Amino acid sequence: MLELAHQLHDQILLVVATGDLDLETAPKLRAVIDAEMVRAQADHLLLDLSEVGFLDSSGLGAILGRYRTVSAAGGRMGIAGARSAVRRVLRLSGISQIISMYSSAETGLRDLSKRRRGRPARRARCAGDELEVSAR
Amino acid sequence: MTQQRGAPPDPGLPSNYLRLELPAMSANLALARATVAAFAAGLPFTVEELGDLKVAVSEAVSNVVLHAYPAGGGAVLIVAEINGLELTVTIEDQGCGIADIDQARQPAYTTVADRMGLGFALMDSFCDEVTVSSQVGQGTRVVLRKLAGHRTQGGNAVPYDRDPDQPPL
Numbered sequence: 001m002l003e004l005a006h007q008l009h010d011q012i013l014l015v016v017a018t019g020d021l022d023l024e025t026a027p028k029l030r031a032v033i034d035a036e037m038v039r040a041q042a043d044h045l046l047l048d049l050s051e052v053g054f055l056d057s058s059g060l061g062a063i064l065g066r067y068r069t070v071s072a073a074g075g076r077m078g079i080a081g082a083r084s085a086v087r088r089v090l091r092l093s094g095i096s097q098i099i100s101m102y103s104s105a106e107t108g109l110r111d112l113s114k115r116r117r118g119r120p121a122r123r124a125r126c127a128g129d130e131l132e133v134s135a136r
Numbered sequence: 137m138t139q140q141r142g143a144p145p146d147p148g149l150p151s152n153y154l155r156l157e158l159p160a161m162s163a164n165l166a167l168a169r170a171t172v173a174a175f176a177a178g179l180p181f182t183v184e185e186l187g188d189l190k191v192a193v194s195e196a197v198s199n200v201v202l203h204a205y206p207a208g209g210g211a212v213l214i215v216a217e218i219n220g221l222e223l224t225v226t227i228e229d230q231g232c233g234i235a236d237i238d239q240a241r242q243p244a245y246t247t248v249a250d251r252m253g254l255g256f257a258l259m260d261s262f263c264d265e266v267t268v269s270s271q272v273g274q275g276t277r278v279v280l281r282k283l284a285g286h287r288t289q290g291g292n293a294v295p296y297d298r299d300p301d302q303p304p305l
Contacts, residue, residue, distance in 0.1 A: 001166070023198045024162035054169075054187075056194045056252040085187035092261055093254055 050081030207228025
């Protein structure tokens, strides 16, 4: 089961996923994000995984595919709020080193909109945030 | 290999088993991994280790769904066994088989577009041992072995400890 909600924040599409991300549900993530990016004419993508309890390689494939699509169009992508089990899989795959990781959707939106306006990129790093934003 | 049911278990060790046969459909993935994790919760695995086990089972069953039966249909048989502190999960199909297992186990090897080929890499990372045997035209068997009550690669588990903040699975 996977539920997806989305909102546009000033060229950034925020997609909040709830449920499991696996072979069964990955096609839905792919289809909804691809359609919404076009419909909303969004440049950037922030995927909120705070309500996702399970992620495997099928989900990783869908996430990496969206990263490639968004990057190819010149946009940025971030992942927000990933829980520890999900973060383990993101880290093992190396995805957390190429996609910006944020502790929360708010932090991610703030950082992505700063970069969008051409200000100096600043890594999201807040107290208690053990997400792997910086290179290991 | 699954163990022979007829063999008497070590009298000092608890043993238990679960057999689950399902149509090889992606809709059954969540059921398969949740059932195996619930069974495995009989051992002193940490919540994190049970999460890792779910990923490994999901990868093995996903492989069956994706590759075993190109013509559709088919079943996956999942046998989970507890012997002492050891959990063994066998995921078996009677599908087309894998011609080159070494190649299939390579990270980033994939036969399907928009996939990462990370299935076996995640199984290897999240289990103590992964064994794959296959015969073309006969089927494939993946055996995942995971020991409870010790530290595994990438884990930070404390022996015999459960995270008190996490609900039981």
